[in-house]
Amino acid sequence: MKPAEGKLGVMCVGLGAVTTTFMTGVLMARKGLAKPVGSMTQYDKIRVGCGKDKKYLRYNEIVPIAELKDIVFAAWDVYPANAYESAINAEVLKEKDIEPVADELREIVPMKAAFDKNYAARLDGDNVKDCKTRWEMVEALREDIRRFKAESGADRIVVLWAASTEVYVPVSEEVHYHLADLEAAMKADDRANIAPSMCYAYAALSEGAPFIMGAPNTTVDIPAMWELAEKTKMPIAGKDFKTGQTLVKSGFAPIIGTRCLGLSGWFSTNILGNRDGLVLDEPANFRTKEVSKLSTLESILVPEQQPDLYTDYFHKVRINYYPPRNDNKEGWDNIDIFGWMGYPMQIKINFLCRDSILAAPLCLDLVLLSDVAARAGRYGTQRFLSFFLKSPMHDYTEDEVPVNHLFQQYVMLKNAIREMGGYEADEEID
Ligand SMILES: NC(=O)c1ccc[n+]([C@@H]2O[C@H](COP(=O)([O-])OP(=O)(O)OC[C@H]3O[C@@H](n4cnc5c(N)ncnc54)[C@H](O)[C@@H]3O)[C@@H](O)[C@H]2O)c1
Numbered sequence: 001m002k003p004a005e006g007k008l009g010v011m012c013v014g015l016g017a018v019t020t021t022f023m024t025g026v027l028m029a030r031k032g033l034a035k036p037v038g039s040m041t042q043y044d045k046i047r048v049g050c051g052k053d054k055k056y057l058r059y060n061e062i063v064p065i066a067e068l069k070d071i072v073f074a075a076w077d078v079y080p081a082n083a084y085e086s087a088i089n090a091e092v093l094k095e096k097d098i099e100p101v102a103d104e105l106r107e108i109v110p111m112k113a114a115f116d117k118n119y120a121a122r123l124d125g126d127n128v129k130d131c132k133t134r135w136e137m138v139e140a141l142r143e144d145i146r147r148f149k150a151e152s153g154a155d156r157i158v159v160l161w162a163a164s165t166e167v168y169v170p171v172s173e174e175v176h177y178h179l180a181d182l183e184a185a186m187k188a189d190d191r192a193n194i195a196p197s198m199c200y201a202y203a204a205l206s207e208g209a210p211f212i213m214g215a216p217n218t219t220v221d222i223p224a225m226w227e228l229a230e231k232t233k234m235p236i237a238g239k240d241f242k243t244g245q246t247l248v249k250s251g252f253a254p255i256i257g258t259r260c261l262g263l264s265g266w267f268s269t270n271i272l273g274n275r276d277g278l279v280l281d282e283p284a285n286f287r288t289k290e291v292s293k294l295s296t297l298e299s300i301l302v303p304e305q306q307p308d309l310y311t312d313y314f315h316k317v318r319i320n321y322y323p324p325r326n327d328n329k330e331g332w333d334n335i336d337i338f339g340w341m342g343y344p345m346q347i348k349i350n351f352l353c354r355d356s357i358l359a360a361p362l363c364l365d366l367v368l369l370s371d372v373a374a375r376a377g378r379y380g381t382q383r384f385l386s387f388f389l390k391s392p393m394h395d396y397t398e399d400e401v402p403v404n405h406l407f408q409q410y411v412m413l414k415n416a417i418r419e420m421g422g423y424e425a426d427e428e429i430d
Pocket residue numbers: 013014015016017018019076077078079090113114115116120123125161162163164165196197214215216240241242243244274275276355356358359
């Protein structure tokens with residue numbers, strides 16, 4: 001494991017609500033003005049050793065994790081507003097929590113985005129690269145990464161997608177299965193199969209930076225990108241930050257499954273009014289999110305394993321754009337379960353959350369742990385990061401089933417940290 005020496009450059013795609021909340025929190029925390037609540041790397045403790053030898057250590061006592069003071073930020077966005085202006089516009093944080101780091105935020109001016117309006121019709125910013133082909137997009141992004149690395153003096157880079165959800169790109173065997181085909185499609189400017197996000201991912205991996213997909217986009221969830229990650233020896237992770245409703249779902253569904261109760265339906269709906277909600281109001285963009293949100297239950301309450309309990313349950317997910325709530329999403333879950341002799345019961349969950357407040361610690365943990373993974377020589381899909389993601393990447397060409405169960409994911413997370421720290425992985429319960 002290489003040490004966490006020097007600066008860690010965190011390059012964020014999208015400088016919207018999530019990114020500015022993440023950046024502001026990191027800058028405030030390192031001045032001692034805010035607490036990074038919800039971040040596993042900053043708070044959680046893992047048991048190492050067993051029996052009388054056991055002890056509980058923080059992550060950075062087990063593996064070398066970059067310190068917050070060593071992080072330097074950059075971003076790309078379709079809109080030219082700097083991180084300060086964007087944080088104010090997002091209305092997630094109060095001015096009193098932004099002003100102490102206003103100068104640092106103003107210095108984060110977004111680079112021109114690799115963007116195609118066909119992938120997010122509701123956005124119309126003009127801070128956009130003028131590229132003739134997808135391959136030119138890749139080259140321009142690679143140049144941005146190299147320039148930022150040189151100018152900031154960053155020792156290592158991680159690229160995090162926290163930009164809008166793109167329209168749904170179905171996986172095509174002709175284009176997305178082999179790296180050579182993917183590259184050929186980029187050069188041939190195949191705009192239908194190559195989303196801008198794929199250009200960011202390709203650029204990051206080629207420049208020796210791990211890539212994290214925080215939206216449900218197809219992007220790195222294709223065999224051609226797994227091949228690139230293997231070739232460049234870089235970690236990848238995705239998709240879709242597991243923040244509000246899906247966090248609840250992946251933590252609550254195990255209660256039903258563990259007690260062998262039946263499920264006849266799970267209806268999830270929510271209202272939100274930020275720009276993310278606006279983009280998701282477009283049916284083609286919502287489709288991407290829907291696929292991601294629906295995948296959670298299927299691997300926790302599995303019909304084939306318990307046909308009496310989980311055959312044909314009705315699972316529906318809705319997102320409604322409702323401007324008055326802005327980032328303060330309200331989610332409702334109605335769960336129809338059944339018990340002894342099939343008698344029905346209902347559970348209602350009403351989560352009044354704050355989207356970006358839940359997403360920011362995940363950004364920090366995903367960035368820091370991807371950097372750790374890269375220094376430990378791990379590459380390809382990092383399954384231990386599923387804990388943070390709604391729709392964990394898995395090898396579907398081999399029929400691999402993703403782990404969605406929150407507590408199984410937590411065991412995977414802890415074991416990866418233990419292994420990277422030179423301890424034995426185990427399944428003992430704390
Ligand atoms: N907050 C959460 O709880 C949560 C959970 C899961 C996933 N997400 C995802 O995180 C992403 C960010 O959410 P947000 O609330 O910050 O949204 P946001 O709309 O506030 O910010 C996204 C930004 O990305 C920019 N953008 C879009 N396409 C781009 C491109 N090709 N290149 C560069 N910039 C681009 C937009 O201009 C916008 O400023 C969304 O995809 C959202 O679905 C958020």
